[in-house]
């Protein structure tokens with residue numbers, strides 16, 4: 342099984358308002374679609390996106406980070422996992438309380454207290470149920486932050502912290518676009534440029550690289 346998380350999460354603070362982000366889910370869906378096309382059993386755990394389920398993929402829709410973690414945990418404990426791919430843009434925090442109804446906007450600052458969300462990918466990687474755990478990192482490549490070299494360093498420390506074998510490093514500018522430049526980053530190897538391409542073409546290159554890595 343390949344387990345893939347995708348899309349944003351929503352963290353409700355009342356019955357109508359939520360914290361989220363602008364992730365389109367396109368990269369995760371393109372990867373799920375490409376893996377299924379190659380005959381893999383694919384479980385896609387997705388936050389709310391405007392995309393239909395790719396052919397041959399088993400999808401579960403979730404909203405919050407905690408829900409995403411719960412569903413993934415279950416999938417991992419029930420199935421042997423070849424590849425775990427964390428592509429979701431999980432909200433870093435959630436409101437401590439979710440109140441029912443729609444409180445007046447004047448009261449929001451009294452209600453809104455944030456607590457950190459669990460790290461879905463790190464928690465799943467820690468279960469040691471997947472042969473290969475891969476994450477995504479969105480990094481600023483501005484000169485003030487050390488440019489490309491700084492972005493690779495931050496990706497490597499993210500990889501260590503989360504217990505992953507590789508990180509796909511994306512430039513910040515690719516977030517809401519259909520094209521993105523991407524690098525495969527491992528602990529002890531030179532970053533491998535997968536090039537700038539639309540997300541479907543990038544998914545083919547990423548899945549090629551994953552399959553190569555599985556054969557090593």
Ligand code: CTP
Nearest residue numbers: 427428429431458459460461462476477478479
């Ligand atoms: N991730 C996750 N659960 C979280 C946060 C992140 O599963 N609560 C996963 C994402 O799916 C992605 C990777 O971890 O694979 C991204 O890590 P993160 O630390 O959020 O990196 P950035 O998005 O680059 O953000 P930042 O640099 O601000 O930490």
